[in-house]
Structures are given as structure tokens and as C-alpha cells.
Amino acid sequence: MSTTMFDGPAVASTPRLKPGRRVMPKVARDQTRGRLFLAICAFTMVYGVLAGRLVYLGLTETDDVVHYGRAASEIATTRPDIVDRNGEILATDINTASLYAEPRRIIDPDEAAELINSVLPDLKPSELRRKLSGDAGFVWLKREISPAVQAAIHRLGIPGIGFLTEKRRFYPGGPAAAHVVGLVNVDNQGIAGIERAVDQRGLSDLHGAGFAMGRSDLEPVELSLDLRVQHVLRDELASAMERYHAVAATGVIVNAKTGEVLALASLPDFDPNNPVDANKPDRLNRMTAGTYELGSVFKSFTFAMAFDSGRVKMDDTFDARAPIRVGRFTISDFHGKHRVLSVPEIFLYSSNIATAKMALAVGLDNQRGYLERFGLLSKLQTDLPEVATPQLPKKWSDVAAMTVSFGHGIAITPMQAAMADVALVNGGILLPPTFFRRTEKEAMALGTRIISPETSDKMRYLFNLNIADPRGSGSRAGVPGYRVGGKTGTAEKVENGRYVNNKRLNSFLAAFPMDDPNYVVLVTLDEPKPEREGIGATAGLNAAPTVGAIVRRSAALLGVKPEAPQPGGALLVSY
Amino acid sequence: MVSRADRSLFSEWWWTVDKFLLVGVLFLMFAGVVLSLAGSPPVAERIGLDSFHFVKRHIFFLFPTIAILIGVSFLTPRQVRRAALVIFVVALALMFLTLFFGHEVKGARRWISLAGFSLQPSEFMKPAFIVLSAWLFTESTRQSDIPGNIFAVLLLAIVVSLLVAQPDLGQTMLTVIVWSAVFFLAGLSWVWIGALAGLAAGGIVLAYSVFPHFAGRINRFLDPSTGDTYQVDTALESVLHGGWFGRGPGEGIVKRVLPDSHTDFIFAVAAEEFGILLCILLVLVFAFIVVRGLSHSLKNEDAFVRLAAAGLFLLFGVQSVINMAVNLNLMPAKGMTLPFVSYGGSSILALALQMGFALALTRRRPETGRLTLRRMRPAGAEV
Numbered sequence: 001m002s003t004t005m006f007d008g009p010a011v012a013s014t015p016r017l018k019p020g021r022r023v024m025p026k027v028a029r030d031q032t033r034g035r036l037f038l039a040i041c042a043f044t045m046v047y048g049v050l051a052g053r054l055v056y057l058g059l060t061e062t063d064d065v066v067h068y069g070r071a072a073s074e075i076a077t078t079r080p081d082i083v084d085r086n087g088e089i090l091a092t093d094i095n096t097a098s099l100y101a102e103p104r105r106i107i108d109p110d111e112a113a114e115l116i117n118s119v120l121p122d123l124k125p126s127e128l129r130r131k132l133s134g135d136a137g138f139v140w141l142k143r144e145i146s147p148a149v150q151a152a153i154h155r156l157g158i159p160g161i162g163f164l165t166e167k168r169r170f171y172p173g174g175p176a177a178a179h180v181v182g183l184v185n186v187d188n189q190g191i192a193g194i195e196r197a198v199d200q201r202g203l204s205d206l207h208g209a210g211f212a213m214g215r216s217d218l219e220p221v222e223l224s225l226d227l228r229v230q231h232v233l234r235d236e237l238a239s240a241m242e243r244y245h246a247v248a249a250t251g252v253i254v255n256a257k258t259g260e261v262l263a264l265a266s267l268p269d270f271d272p273n274n275p276v277d278a279n280k281p282d283r284l285n286r287m288t289a290g291t292y293e294l295g296s297v298f299k300s301f302t303f304a305m306a307f308d309s310g311r312v313k314m315d316d317t318f319d320a321r322a323p324i325r326v327g328r329f330t331i332s333d334f335h336g337k338h339r340v341l342s343v344p345e346i347f348l349y350s351s352n353i354a355t356a357k358m359a360l361a362v363g364l365d366n367q368r369g370y371l372e373r374f375g376l377l378s379k380l381q382t383d384l385p386e387v388a389t390p391q392l393p394k395k396w397s398d399v400a401a402m403t404v405s406f407g408h409g410i411a412i413t414p415m416q417a418a419m420a421d422v423a424l425v426n427g428g429i430l431l432p433p434t435f436f437r438r439t440e441k442e443a444m445a446l447g448t449r450i451i452s453p454e455t456s457d458k459m460r461y462l463f464n465l466n467i468a469d470p471r472g473s474g475s476r477a478g479v480p481g482y483r484v485g486g487k488t489g490t491a492e493k494v495e496n497g498r499y500v501n502n503k504r505l506n507s508f509l510a511a512f513p514m515d516d517p518n519y520v521v522l523v524t525l526d527e528p529k530p531e532r533e534g535i536g537a538t539a540g541l542n543a544a545p546t547v548g549a550i551v552r553r554s555a556a557l558l559g560v561k562p563e564a565p566q567p568g569g570a571l572l573v574s575y
Numbered sequence: 576m577v578s579r580a581d582r583s584l585f586s587e588w589w590w591t592v593d594k595f596l597l598v599g600v601l602f603l604m605f606a607g608v609v610l611s612l613a614g615s616p617p618v619a620e621r622i623g624l625d626s627f628h629f630v631k632r633h634i635f636f637l638f639p640t641i642a643i644l645i646g647v648s649f650l651t652p653r654q655v656r657r658a659a660l661v662i663f664v665v666a667l668a669l670m671f672l673t674l675f676f677g678h679e680v681k682g683a684r685r686w687i688s689l690a691g692f693s694l695q696p697s698e699f700m701k702p703a704f705i706v707l708s709a710w711l712f713t714e715s716t717r718q719s720d721i722p723g724n725i726f727a728v729l730l731l732a733i734v735v736s737l738l739v740a741q742p743d744l745g746q747t748m749l750t751v752i753v754w755s756a757v758f759f760l761a762g763l764s765w766v767w768i769g770a771l772a773g774l775a776a777g778g779i780v781l782a783y784s785v786f787p788h789f790a791g792r793i794n795r796f797l798d799p800s801t802g803d804t805y806q807v808d809t810a811l812e813s814v815l816h817g818g819w820f821g822r823g824p825g826e827g828i829v830k831r832v833l834p835d836s837h838t839d840f841i842f843a844v845a846a847e848e849f850g851i852l853l854c855i856l857l858v859l860v861f862a863f864i865v866v867r868g869l870s871h872s873l874k875n876e877d878a879f880v881r882l883a884a885a886g887l888f889l890l891f892g893v894q895s896v897i898n899m900a901v902n903l904n905l906m907p908a909k910g911m912t913l914p915f916v917s918y919g920g921s922s923i924l925a926l927a928l929q930m931g932f933a934l935a936l937t938r939r940r941p942e943t944g945r946l947t948l949r950r951m952r953p954a955g956a957e958v
Binding site: 159 | 872
């Protein structure tokens with residue numbers, strides 16, 4: 001057996017050497033040597049493979065960077081502070097810790113889950129265990145935890161658990177300027193207001209390219225808002241809403257010479273720090289994203305085009321004795337005088353009949369051209385992303401022209417009305433509104449002349465008269481010393497295609513001081529009720545006093561000096 | 576130093592032992608201590624021991640290790656053979672006892688407590704078994720009266736059955752591979768090689784179907800998505816994390832989550848902290864020892880010495896190759912220590928014995944060519 005197991009008949013046939021029993025046959029010896037040589041070669045090769053594998057691994061790019069890179073992409077990016085024109089912070093980043101796990105590195109998921117649950121009982125145990133026991137490289141456990149919780153988890157000392165510092169957006173003013181500043185989502189991407197505008201202006205591109213990750217990389221964004229005035233506006237709107245039981249209120253204060261927005265509020269609003277109801281439909285920014293039939297406020301524009309076209313002069317008169325009937329429509333006056341009215345009287349009494357006749361005097365195409373130039377027929381261009389497009393009459397007929405002349409049959413955003421009013425009072429220059437700082441010089445370069453300075457003078461005269469004259473509808477907006485001027489608007493709202501006379505949209509479009517207006521103020525109250533039984537609920541009774549209150553409180557903050565008291569009349573100043 | 580004229584035992588040893596091999600082995604021991612500093616503290620901390628518990632034990636074991644290595648290398652080939660027989664018998668007896676008295680660790684009974692130390696008899700069995708097998712094959716080739724091959728096969732059967740009973744598939748595989756290699760070197764005919772290869776394949780298939788954990792490991796290696804490849808993945812991550820020059824001593828991160836970082840996966844820890852270049856150096860040292868040892872046996876005239884030395888170096892080489900290949904994810908996970916580098920009292924002492932045998936066998940001896948044959952080699956097949 002032993003011999004047959006081996007190769008070579010030579011082995012078997014070799015005669016036994018008596019003394020050399022232990023001598024190995026030459027053939028077998030050579031064979032062993034050959035095979036040993038083979039073994040040496042094999043080992044050299046195998047060790048070579050091992051060394052080669054090591055070299056290969058050495059040349060492999062490690063995924064370390066990928067690891068943390070992925071994590072970094074999931075955390076929020078740095079955003080610039082947003083400040084008002086005085087440097088007050090409207091929005092800023094604060095650092096919070098977010099808890100993550102690397103399940104691959106967790107040794108005992110059950111133990112880890114139990115420990116984490118002892119600190120964060122609100123995480124579902126089964127869910128937590130499932131997350132921890134996977135083979136994933138990265139998984140969020142809880143975003144934005146408090147420093148106390150972070151310390152408690154850190155103390156547990158679980159391997160494979162870590163924190164990433166996340167930037168969280170904080171709005172010190174809460175809802176104060178919510179609609180302008182806007183808000184961000186959990187990944188710190190701007191989703192509304194200036195926050196979104198900043199992203200659209202290139203911040204997100206910077207982030208995408210990996211820049212602007214650090215705080216110091218970003219200049220604060222300086223807005224044109226004045227937080228103090230913003231507070232006054234919002235506060236007065238809130239109290240007006242309460243006093244007149246309105247469903248909504250919106251207001252804006254615009255610098256008449258630069259187009260800068262000093263304050264903008266739309267109630268109800270939301271707290272961007274806790275934006276649970278920011279998406280409810282009634283929280284939209286009514287100033288720029290809502291369109292309304294503004295009613296008599298629109299007469300200002302009809303008057304301006306009537307003067308500017310030269311078809312109507314201040315001393316002309318119009319017959320307002322009988323309502324106008326066109327087809328199934330009847331145009332009548334709310335404060336009907338039933339007589340021939342002079343042009344200033346039409347403005348004071350806000351006569352629909354006479355205004356409609358003025359529009360016909362201007363002519364259909366002319367009216368449309370003016371409205372186009374006033375920026376009322378197309379979408380407003382501004383920094384805020386939330387802007388609505390006006391709804392225009394389907395057919396520009398005589399009826400349409402007449403209803404449009406007093407603000408019906410056309411729905412525009414209140415902001416558009418305010419900006420057109422800026423042009424009416426500042427000498428005739430239409431300015432695009434801005435929420436960022438802008439000097440008068442820059443504004444003039446951007447502006448377009450839409451009416452002559454003379455027309456602007458006439459409009460200022462009428463606006464002023466409407467408040468200074470006791471017959472005027474806006475007399476309750478008067479603030480002694482500040483020469484407020486403006487036009488009321490009481491528009492019946494459309495419901496199911498019909499005008500209903502108990503639901504109104506009241507507005508007051510004003511400017512002050514009227515001899516050289518610095519600021520335009522527009523306030524709109526949605527569905528105000530009479531303040532008490534027995535009196536009406538027209539704009540002169542609610543929107544106008546609201547503007548008065550706003551001007552009274554904010555004029556000093558805006559740097560408008562009151563005039564010296566008129567001889568014989570005592571000046572009562574109250575803030 | 577020592578004079579060549581000095582004919583004392585030490586002088587004899589000094590001038591005949593292969594000092595390059597000795598230095599290579601000592602280098603590995605030194606590397607083992609340094610890497611133990613890196614690999615074992617996380618494990619010690621994990622199981623609640625003093626951070627340097629394993630380091631201290633590692634260093635403590637070095638003294639008997641070096642003593643055994645040097646001491647055994649003084650032996651003559653005949654003494655080696657006798658020592659191997661004694662050790663083999665004792666180890667086999669202890670292995671048999673472990674089946675009944677051994678303490679169970681991770682589902683296997685491999686250790687037995689002797690005078691306060693946990694001993695793994697199978698580690699000592701391996702070198703003794705290889706030496707004995709080499710002797711049996713030699714006898715068989717010489718056409719002596721002893722049916723060496725049959726005895727060798729019987730011994731293998733006993734050893735394998737004891738190892739499988741523990742169970743210790745890693746050692747089984749290693750022993751079978753090296754035994755077959757020695758048989759092959761002894762001049763096994765190609766027909767038998769084919770038959771044995773078929774048997775080995777059959778054994779693997781059998782192990783695959785009988786031992787679920789073995790099957791799992793193979794499956795996971797072939798298709799990593801089928802299961803948890805945590806250990807080997809982590810080991811690979813560890814190597815990648817280190818890069819060419821390593822993270823620096825104590826800077827390893829992956830080692831903290833790498834199980835058996837001080838034993839089976841010390842190589843990956845070495846890569847993470849000291850870099851891939853050091854690992855390549857380690858590979859070169861192993862290659863040097865194995866290739867030099869095999870070349871020594873190649874040149875040796877004595878059949879038994881040639882086969883036994885080759886077998887011992889093969890054992891050393893195969894073990895190191897399997898360990899490093901697992902660490903580098905080149906083969907399925909198999910628990911195997913890296914010779915002299917991994918922590919493990921029994922393993923390192925047994926290796927000292929193994930390399931002591933190897934050094935003893937590869938010592939330069941007076942020319943044992945045909946001319947001196949009669950004088951130098953008294954007849955007799957005594958052990």
C-alpha cells in the first residue's frame with residue numbers, strides 16, 4: 001500500500017540498500033524538492049496578492065468625507081440676519097443641536113434605544129430600535145433639541161450617537177413683520193417673504209456651491225422696514241379689527257419719495273417661530289397677494305386721469321341729479337346730493353354718478369391707458385414673492401369704464417393702489433415698491449412719470465380738502481399739525497356674483513404731510529361692522545380714524561415735523 | 576562574541592541557528608506588543624477590565640514564549656521528533672478532556688484550566704502533529720516496516736474528529752490543509768491528490784450543510800447582502816480609514832467597534848493606526864520567514880528534517896495568510912490568529928514551540944551527504 005501510493009515505478013523497483021535503509025530514493029527526493037519549490041512559489045504569490053490588496057486599499061478613496069458630507073447636506077444652512085432700517089434684528093440664526101445616529105457603529109441597538117428613551121421618552125421605542133438596528137450610515141433621531149437634553153444624552157456615552165449643530169431661524173419680533181420677513185422650513189430654506197426672496201436672489205445657489213456655510217460669510221440683509229412703525233401699524237390694525245369686528249385688516253406705509261415700504265401688515269397673521277397656521281388661507285398677505293374691488297379709493301385715479309388728460313378742470317361741474325341706467329345696471333350715489341356738483345364736491349361727496357361721467361369724458365381707451373401706466377392692470381413687480389395678478393373687466397365697455405372709475409368691476413391688490421397713490425402725490429412719478437433700502441436718487445432713476453406735476457398738485461389739493469373740509473368723507477383721519485389727506489373707499493363685496501350691501505371692504509388711502517407728502521398710508525378693513533348701534537360702517541367711520549391713529553403715533557417716528565399751530569386754534573398733540 | 580572554536584552547547588547553537596529567521600520571529604513578537612497597545616485596550620474596556628489588562632498579559636507571556644523558542648531550537652532533529660510525540664499525546668489527551676471539562680466560550684469547548692491558566696491544547700497539538708506526520712511520511716517513503724501513510728491518515732482522523740467535536744472548524748481546516756501539503760511534498764501521487772482534493776471539497780460541502788454558521792459565512796462572503804458582514808466590513812473600513820500612513824498610535828476609531836480587535840483583527844487595527852505601509856512590511860516579514868524556511872528545507876539532505884521543517888513553515892504561512900486575507904476581505908471570515916502578533920497565551924506559546932522546532936530543524940548541520948551517511952546516521956527507526 002505504502003509503495004503504490006507514490007509515483008514512479010523507480011521507487012518500487014529500486015533494490016533495497018541494506019545499510020542505507022533510510023536513504024531516500026533519488027527520484028523521490030528530487031520530487032520533494034520540486035514540490036517544495038512549487039510551495040515557495042505559491043507562497044510568494046499569495047503574499048504578493050496580500051501586498052497587492054493592501055496597495056489597492058491604500059489607493060482607494062475613503063468615504064470619510066462622504067460620511068460627514070452627507071450629514072452636512074442634511075443640516076440647515078446658514079442664512080444672513082435680516083435687520084430693519086435701524087439695525088433691529090428681524091430674523092437671525094441660533095445654534096441648536098440635532099441628534100443623529102450611525103447605526104453601523106452602534107454595538108447594542110437595544111441598549112442604546114433604551115438609554116435614549118430614558119432621556120427622550122417622546123420617541124417611540126419600537127421606531128427608535130428599528131432606526132438604530134439598521135445598517136444605515138446616518139439617521140436623524142431628533143432635530144433641534146435643547147442644550148439640557150443634549151447634555152443628558154452626551155452623558156449616556158453611547159457610541160454611534162452624535163450631535164450636529166444646526167442653524168435654526170429665530171424671529172425676535174414674532175409675528176410683528178411676519179408677512180414681510182416671511183419664514184423658513186425645517187431645512188432653513190426660505191419659503192415665504194423676504195426669506196424666500198433672499199434665496200431666490202442667489203443664496204441657495206451659494207449654498208449649493210458649498211459657500212456661505214459660515215456666519216461671517218454673509219452680510220445682514222437690511223430692509224426698508226422700521227420696526228417701530230411696523231409695530232404701530234400692526235397694533236392699530238389689530239385694535240381696529242377688534243373695535244369694528246372686521247374679519248381682516250391690512251395696511252402699508254410707503255415712503256412717497258423713494259418707494260420704500262416702511263411698514264406692512266396683514267391681519268390675521270402668524271408667528272414665524274411657530275408657523276403652525278402660516279398656511280391657512282386667511283393668513284395670506286392681503287396687501288400684495290389679495291385682490292379686491294377697492295371702491296371709491298379708485299376715484300382718485302379717475303380724477304387724476306381726468307385732470308391730466310385735460311378733459312376736466314377743477315371748476316367744471318357734473319350733473320349728479322339722477323342715477324345712470326345702463327342696461328340692467330343702475331349707478332347711484334351713496335351720499336346722494338341730487339344736484340349738479342363741482343369737481344371738488346364730487347370728490348368730497350364721493351359721487352359715483354359724477355365720477356362715471358368724468359370717466360366717459362376721459363374716454364375708454366384713454367382710461368385704460370392711464371390705468372396701465374398707473375401700474376394697476378398688470379402684476380406688481382416687487383421683492384416679495386407673494387404677489388397676485390389683478391382681475392380686469394372681461395370687456396372694456398362703457399359700463400365697465402364707468403364702474404371701474406369708482407373702483408368696481410376691477411380687483412387689484414391694495415399695494416398697487418398705494419403705489420399709484422404715491423405717484424399722485426409725489427409730483428407724478430410712479431415708483432416700484434421695495435422692501436430694501438433705497439435713496440431718493442436711486443428711486444428717481446427707477447421711476448416713470450405718469451402724470452404731470454400740476455395734476456399731482458390738484459390731487460394733493462383734493463386729498464387735503466377731503467380731510468380738512470368738514471364735509472369731506474375722511475375728516476376723521478385728520479391729525480392736527482400733520483396735514484393728512486386721503487380718499488375713502490367703501491366697497492360692497494361680491495358674494496356669489498352679486499353685490500351684498502352688508503359686507504364691505506373699507507379702505508382709506510392717505511398721504512401726509514399734504515403740502516409735500518413724505519409717506520403714503522393705506523388701510524383696508526375687511527367686513528367691518530358698525531362700532532355701535534345706529535351709526536354706519538362706512539370707511540370714513542372706521543378706516544379713516546384708523547389711519548389717523550396710525551399717523552398720530554408714527555409721524556414722529558418717521559421724522560415728520562408737525563406744523564406750527566394755526567392762529568386761534570389750539571393744537572392738541574397726543575401720541 | 577562567541578568564538579567558533581568554542582564547542583559548548585551555546586556556541587554550537589549560536590553558529591548554526593538561522594539568525595535571520597530568529598530576528599524575523601522576534602520582530603513579529605515586538606510588533607505584537609506594539610499593536611497590542613493599539614488593539615486590546617478597547618476590548619478590555621468593553622468587558623470591564625483594566626485598559627492595559629491584555630497588554631500586560633501579552634508582555635507577561637513573551638518571557639516564556641522567548642524561552643520556549645530559544646530552548647526548543649537547541650534540540651536535535653531526533654529530540655524534536657520525540658518532543659513532538661510527547662506533546663502530541665498530551666495535547667490529544669487534553670483535547671479529549673476539554674470535551675468534558677473544558678469551559679464553553681461562544682459555543683465551543685476549546686479551553687481547559689490548568690494551574691490557573693486557560694490552555695487551548697489544540698494549539699500545541701498542531702506543530703506536534705505536523706512533525707509526527709512528516710516523520711510517518713518519511714518512514715513510508717523509505718519503505719520501512721512501519722505503514723507510515725496509514726498511521727498518518729489515522730492520526731489525521733483522530734485529530735480532525737476531536738477538533739470538529741469542539742467544534743473548531745478553523746483549526747480543522749488549517750490542520751487538514753497543512754497535513755495535505757506535507758503529504759503532497761512527501762511525494763503523493765497525482766491520483767491521490769485528486770482523491771484528497773475531492774475529499775476536501777466533500778468536507779467543505781458537508782461542513783456547509785451541517786454547520787449553519789459556516790454556511791452563513793460562506794454565503795455572506797459570496798453575497799454580502801444576504802446577512803450581517805459587520806466584522807469584515809468594519810475591518811475593511813478600519814484599513815481604509817488608516818490610509819497609507821495610518822491615523823497615528825491611539826488615534827484609531829474603527830478599532831473601538833471592531834470585535835476581536837486584539838486577536839483575529841489585529842491586522843486591521845495595525846492598518847488603521849500605523850498605516851498600510853506597515854501592513855505591507857508585516858506581509859513582507861511573514862513572506863520572508865516562510866520563503867526562507869522553505870528554502871532551508873529545500874536544501875536539507877535529511878528527508879524527515881526536510882518534510883517536518885517544510886510542514887512547520889507551511890503551518891506558519893497558511894495561518895498568517897488566512898488571517899490577513901480575512902482582514903482584507905479576500906476570503907470568508909474565519910477565526911484565526913496572526914502568528915506572534917495576535918494576543919492569545921496558548922496561541923503564542925504554541926507558536927514558540929512550533930518555530931522553536933522549525934529553528935531547531937533548520938540549524939546548519941555537518942554535511943549529511945552520502946559520504947558521511949553511514950557514520951552520521953545510525954540505523955533504527957526509533958523515535
